[in-house]
Amino acid sequence: MSVATLEVRNLQTHFFTRAGVVKAVDGVSFTVGRGKVLGLVGESGSGKTVTGFSIIGLVDEPGRVVGGEILFHGQNLARLSEEEMRQLRGNRIAMIFQDPMMTLNPVLRIDTQMIETVLAHTKVSHEEARQRCRDTLGMVGIPSPEERLKSYPHQFSGGMRQRVAIAIALLHRPELIIADEPTTALDVTIQGQILAEVQKLAINTGTSLIWITHDLSVVAGLADDIAVMYAGRVVEDGPVSEVLDKPLHPYTHGLIGSVPSRNKRGEPLRQIPGMTPSLLKLPPGCAFRSRCDRATAECAAPIELMELTLGRHARCIHPHMEAVAA
Amino acid sequence: MTVYLLRRLLQALLVMLAMSLIVFVGVYAIGDPVEILISPDADQMERERAIKALGLDLPLWQQYLTFLFRAVQGDLGRSFVFNEPALQLILQKMPATLELAVGATFMAVLIGLPLGLYAGLKPDSAGSKAIMAGSILGFSLPTFWVGLMLIMVFAVQLGWLPSTGRGETAQFLGLRWSFLTRDGIAHLIMPAVNLSLFKISLVVRLTRSGVRETMLMDYVKFARAKGLSPRRVTYVHVFKNILIPVVTVVGLELGSTIAFSVVTESIFAWPGMGKLIIDSINVLDRPVIVAYLMIIVMMFIVINLAVDLLYSTLDPRVRLEGKS
Ligand SMILES: Nc1ncnc2c1ncn2[C@@H]1O[C@H](COP(=O)(O)OP(=O)(O)OP(=O)(O)O)[C@@H](O)[C@H]1O
Numbered sequence: 219m220s221v222a223t224l225e226v227r228n229l230q231t232h233f234f235t236r237a238g239v240v241k242a243v244d245g246v247s248f249t250v251g252r253g254k255v256l257g258l259v260g261e262s263g264s265g266k267t268v269t270g271f272s273i274i275g276l277v278d279e280p281g282r283v284v285g286g287e288i289l290f291h292g293q294n295l296a297r298l299s300e301e302e303m304r305q306l307r308g309n310r311i312a313m314i315f316q317d318p319m320m321t322l323n324p325v326l327r328i329d330t331q332m333i334e335t336v337l338a339h340t341k342v343s344h345e346e347a348r349q350r351c352r353d354t355l356g357m358v359g360i361p362s363p364e365e366r367l368k369s370y371p372h373q374f375s376g377g378m379r380q381r382v383a384i385a386i387a388l389l390h391r392p393e394l395i396i397a398d399e400p401t402t403a404l405d406v407t408i409q410g411q412i413l414a415e416v417q418k419l420a421i422n423t424g425t426s427l428i429w430i431t432h433d434l435s436v437v438a439g440l441a442d443d444i445a446v447m448y449a450g451r452v453v454e455d456g457p458v459s460e461v462l463d464k465p466l467h468p469y470t471h472g473l474i475g476s477v478p479s480r481n482k483r484g485e486p487l488r489q490i491p492g493m494t495p496s497l498l499k500l501p502p503g504c505a506f507r508s509r510c511d512r513a514t515a516e517c518a519a520p521i522e523l524m525e526l527t528l529g530r531h532a533r534c535i536h537p538h539m540e541a542v543a544a
Numbered sequence: 545m546t547v548y549l550l551r552r553l554l555q556a557l558l559v560m561l562a563m564s565l566i567v568f569v570g571v572y573a574i575g576d577p578v579e580i581l582i583s584p585d586a587d588q589m590e591r592e593r594a595i596k597a598l599g600l601d602l603p604l605w606q607q608y609l610t611f612l613f614r615a616v617q618g619d620l621g622r623s624f625v626f627n628e629p630a631l632q633l634i635l636q637k638m639p640a641t642l643e644l645a646v647g648a649t650f651m652a653v654l655i656g657l658p659l660g661l662y663a664g665l666k667p668d669s670a671g672s673k674a675i676m677a678g679s680i681l682g683f684s685l686p687t688f689w690v691g692l693m694l695i696m697v698f699a700v701q702l703g704w705l706p707s708t709g710r711g712e713t714a715q716f717l718g719l720r721w722s723f724l725t726r727d728g729i730a731h732l733i734m735p736a737v738n739l740s741l742f743k744i745s746l747v748v749r750l751t752r753s754g755v756r757e758t759m760l761m762d763y764v765k766f767a768r769a770k771g772l773s774p775r776r777v778t779y780v781h782v783f784k785n786i787l788i789p790v791v792t793v794v795g796l797e798l799g800s801t802i803a804f805s806v807v808t809e810s811i812f813a814w815p816g817m818g819k820l821i822i823d824s825i826n827v828l829d830r831p832v833i834v835a836y837l838m839i840i841v842m843m844f845i846v847i848n849l850a851v852d853l854l855y856s857t858l859d860p861r862v863r864l865e866g867k868s
């Protein structure tokens with residue numbers, strides 16, 4: 219078996235705030251195969267973005283990666299020096315951010331922001347770098363790229379800016395792209411276009427993709443595998459069709475109940491009752507306990523992510539096995 | 545752009561007109577120069593002749609119209625005291641004040657910007673805390689006290705720097721400047737430092753808070769995610785953004801520095817416009833006061849325009865349009 223592009227093992231990223239230690243990521247494990255798309259889902263605050271920043275080594279003070287391994291082609295990124303990480307970033311691992319209105323520097327022209335990315339990792343002439351930027355802009359569907367290179371970000375719409383950000387991510391044909399809800403801020407038609415294009419690019423270039431979202435319908439159409447996060451932990455993972463059809467973890471079960479397309483028509487959206495627990499003082503045991511309709515006294519003991527059926531893991535001692543068995 | 549400039553010009557003229565009226569009436573209200581200018585022993589005849597010669601016998605509105613009529617032709621009146629054109633009197637003193645204010649501003653930027661950058665990038669270091677404490681001092685110590693201390697230490701005790709006057713000057717563009725000679729620069733250092741202390745503090749604080757704010761922006765994180773070197777992130781992505789508020793504030797400050805360099809000029813006997821205007825107020829030399837205020841107003845207008853133009857080149861989101 220060949221080494222996966224990325225294997226995250228029991229990642230822990232904590233924020234040492236004045237109020238206490240916020241365990242934003244506390245036990246995240248998943249694997250992304252070459253050319254595969256992993257959907258990383260979970261509600262707001264579950265630690266998806268922090269997981270992404272942990273992988274590219276951009277967790278800022280007061281946060282720190284305190285445990286676990288981030289194996290990129292078998293090499294542990296958590297052990298690399300800052301300079302070694304810098305050489306990887308934007309080159310072999312790229313990231314696209316959530317809000318396209320904020321990711322481009324407002325006072326620098328697009329060409330400046332693109333060419334500097336090329337020159338940060340390769341020794342080419344300015345003209346060659348420019349040529350590459352022009353080609354990549356064309357590739358992500360920006361019309362008349364030569365003129366657009368001379369524009370400033372505020373002269374673009376949100377969708378166009380996100381295309382520019384995607385183009386920047388693609389400049390070095392990275393092996394892995396972490397896309398942090400890149401389409402949430404955009405309207406639905408543009409969302410669809412960008413999704414389709416990114417998928418095409420991933421297939422054509424063999425790039426692996428981590429697609430962070432809380433929109434399950436996006437994951438259903440795009441991802442090969444899915445990892446569901448809750449309160450800083452992965453609570454379930456597996457192939458996307460199996461997880462969405464037959465969720466094992468009660469939290470995933472609840473989430474899927476609240477996706478409109480999977481409900482019977484006219485039925486109201488199912489909400490999971492209760493609130494996300496505070497990450498500051500998370501009790502040991504299952505974090506979903508207070509909201510779970512299957513909870514028992516045993517759930518208060520620490521629970522590991524377990525392989526329940528082939529290729530499927532869940533962090534639960536009373537999973538919905540009946541669905542799988544049936 | 546042309547429309548914009550024309551509109552600004554029109555606005556400037558209106559402001560000048562309004563200011564001239566306010567200044568004229570204001571100066572009229574301060575007091576009657578006759579009491580000061582004409583010796584008390586003069587008899588009634590002499591008094592009246594003098595009053596007539598100065599044009600002070602006319603009603604206020606007539607005096608104002610005369611002033612306005614001449615001002616349009618570039619004549620801002622003659623000094624009662626020196627019997628020289630007020631404008632010429634002020635322009636002679638202008639280089640001294642200009643080089644003082646500009647020198648202080650340069651110092652503020654050259655010292656304040658790096659210190660602020662450092663304090664913003666390493667907010668928890670001992671150096672940053674010292675810088676910030678220093679900036680509080682710079683804000684709160686009175687200018688005249690610092691000026692006196694400077695003279696005490698560097699002129700009286702150490703004898704390193706001269707404490708009064710402009711020193712040797714050299715001719716440039718038809719005006720006399722101190723900064724062109726060694727002796728002149730030696731004379732310029734202390735007053736400029738004195739005047740710049742407040743501004744250094746201002747620039748330090750502005751830069752620091754700008755850096756702290758900008759560092760948190762998504763685009764800075766994205767720049768790092770692109771794999772740029774920390775130096776490029778700081779000196780291109782962060783720096784270009786903080787330059788916008790710094791340039792704006794420093795530019796606008798230049799006007800008030802010129803207008804309010806009075807204290808520093810008095811302490812160091814720096815023969816600039818500030819000193820001239822204080823002397824003129826003491827003897828109620830109305831034409832000089834009025835001319836000085838008009839020149840200051842004009843200067844503010846020019847500086848504001850320059851800052852706006854600069855601002856729009858630094859921040860591409862700002863468009864200069866005909867609309868206000
Ligand atoms: N700088 C920080 N200081 C303290 N806590 C932080 C910091 N950054 C993130 N956190 C904590 O980490 C948790 C996870 O945040 P994260 O941004 O990863 O959530 P997310 O899953 O991406 O949510 P969303 O869907 O809203 O983007 C948050 O609940 C927050 O409390």
Ligand code: SF4
Pocket residue numbers: 467468469504505506507508510511512513514517521533534535536537
């Ligand atoms: S471990 Fe217990 S509380 Fe947690 S999800 Fe499973 S059944 Fe619910």
Ligand SMILES: [Mg+2]
Pocket residue numbers: 266267268316398
């Ligand atoms: Mg997020």
